[in-house]
Amino acid sequence: MKLNLKIWRQKNNKTKGKIQDYILDGVEEDMSFLEMLDFLNNKLLNEGGEPVAFDHDCREGICGSCSLFINGVAHGPERGTTTCQLHMRKFKDGDTIFIEPFRSRAFPVIKDLIVDRSSFDRIQQAGAYVSVNTSGNTQDANAIPVSKEDADEAFNSATCIGCGACVASCKNSSAMLFTAAKISQYSLLPQGKVERKQRALNMVKQMDLEGFGACTNTGACEAQCPKEISIKNIARMNREYLMANIKK
Amino acid sequence: MLKSSIGRKFLMALSGLFLIVFLTQHFIINITSVFPDDGKTFNALSHFMGNNLIVQFVLQPVLILGVMVHFSLGIYLEIQNQRSRQVSYVKRSINNGASWASRNMIISGLVILSFLIMHFYDFWVPEIMYKYVDHNPLDEHRYFHELQVKFQELFRVVIYCVSFILLALHLLHGFSSSMQSMGITKGPIKLVSTLFAVIIPAGFIFIAIFHYI
Numbered sequence A: 001m002k003l004n005l006k007i008w009r010q011k012n013n014k015t016k017g018k019i020q021d022y023i024l025d026g027v028e029e030d031m032s033f034l035e036m037l038d039f040l041n042n043k044l045l046n047e048g049g050e051p052v053a054f055d056h057d058c059r060e061g062i063c064g065s066c067s068l069f070i071n072g073v074a075h076g077p078e079r080g081t082t083t084c085q086l087h088m089r090k091f092k093d094g095d096t097i098f099i100e101p102f103r104s105r106a107f108p109v110i111k112d113l114i115v116d117r118s119s120f121d122r123i124q125q126a127g128a129y130v131s132v133n134t135s136g137n138t139q140d141a142n143a144i145p146v147s148k149e150d151a152d153e154a155f156n157s158a159t160c161i162g163c164g165a166c167v168a169s170c171k172n173s174s175a176m177l178f179t180a181a182k183i184s185q186y187s188l189l190p191q192g193k194v195e196r197k198q199r200a201l202n203m204v205k206q207m208d209l210e211g212f213g214a215c216t217n218t219g220a221c222e223a224q225c226p227k228e229i230s231i232k233n234i235a236r237m238n239r240e241y242l243m244a245n246i247k248k
Numbered sequence B: 001m002l003k004s005s006i007g008r009k010f011l012m013a014l015s016g017l018f019l020i021v022f023l024t025q026h027f028i029i030n031i032t033s034v035f036p037d038d039g040k041t042f043n044a045l046s047h048f049m050g051n052n053l054i055v056q057f058v059l060q061p062v063l064i065l066g067v068m069v070h071f072s073l074g075i076y077l078e079i080q081n082q083r084s085r086q087v088s089y090v091k092r093s094i095n096n097g098a099s100w101a102s103r104n105m106i107i108s109g110l111v112i113l114s115f116l117i118m119h120f121y122d123f124w125v126p127e128i129m130y131k132y133v134d135h136n137p138l139d140e141h142r143y144f145h146e147l148q149v150k151f152q153e154l155f156r157v158v159i160y161c162v163s164f165i166l167l168a169l170h171l172l173h174g175f176s177s178s179m180q181s182m183g184i185t186k187g188p189i190k191l192v193s194t195l196f197a198v199i200i201p202a203g204f205i206f207i208a209i210f211h212y213i
Helices: A033-046 A118-125 A148-158 A165-169 A176-187 A196-209 A220-224 A232-246 B005-034 B040-051 B053-083 B105-133 B142-150 B154-181 B189-212
Strands: A003-009 A018-024 A068-070 A096-101 A109-111
Touching: A018 A033, A118 A176, A118 A196, A148 A176, A165 A176, A165 A220, A176 A196, A176 A220, A176 A232, A196 A232, A196 B005, A232 B005, A232 B154, B005 B040, B005 B053, B005 B154, B005 B189, B040 B053, B040 B142, B053 B105, B105 B142, B105 B154, B154 B189
Parallel strands: A003 A096
Antiparallel strands: A003 A018, A068 A096
């Protein structure tokens, strides 16, 4: 198939970027979206041009590296999948495809389609962990009873891959779904309950410091999350944060 | 806590829920104006609300404070949220999985604010002038007549109807959203908020049209 690609090109975060047009012929429907970009880059390199920079790693929907805003939707038109899981059979011959980086003040563009998502790392470092005594006497996690409901819910929250689609799709560029998923993952489990107050306070504080917007509960994050994390996690985070302030 | 994004959301939700309680109370009084008793019930309730010391000097200032907090914080948060994305997308899906009502709370909110200014000018200012500036004698039978006079003008009825449609949209998202902001997810929140968002504004529209006809 032949595609008209409109790709955001930006040298670095100091310069302004713009959309550049590329006509790409010979795209096969079995290619993944990232393979299509590889195909384009090969063509650009053969022609002596500058390849399009984009993030990728596992290419199997686990790492959360590939994060593109495709035709106005985070990770493209297929629900519940990452960009690397999107295949060209979802498009038609002659289609025009807009490809942009995830946009947020807290996700500055590094180059072309690559953005700096280290703000997510700093939020996690603020409290998304369990302090464990590693002296050799650590209790086996499996010896602590956890109800099936809580375990399932915590696991669902833990499926967040930190790709940033929630931020990209939110009109306020809010990172609350991400932060809420990380807080929920621990607060639902007995091991995580010990530090729940500090976790909620510290992670929310860091989230605000990074410059993300505030959630207005539109649900766009949930709709475009490749792991379909529920916004009920945000309600849980609100509860955790409010209770942590009351019991401080 | 109120300096944090969640704290501000909480305050927004709390003030919104307070205004919902006030709106319900306002509706209950207004709906009595369509009772077939020549405004007797409406006059009695209006006279009570307009002359009870607790309502006038405790609840009324709290209500004004609630309105000011809700609107000023809403506008402030909207500006803050706009700043969190400095470069806009060239192409963006129209709704991104979110309803029009949820994406445009600032628009419906500003329409409601404009309506409130008009509503205050129409009813609240003349009432304050009547009682506290001109020091007129108490007349517990005037309220129903004043209401009927106001709704004889078509432009006012149209503005009321449009404003209440926007209020319905605002409530459609705002009610359930306030619960989410306060961390409440259990119970039939969506159903209750949808019913409230439809019934109360539709009731106010009915009252306006009833008196116009």
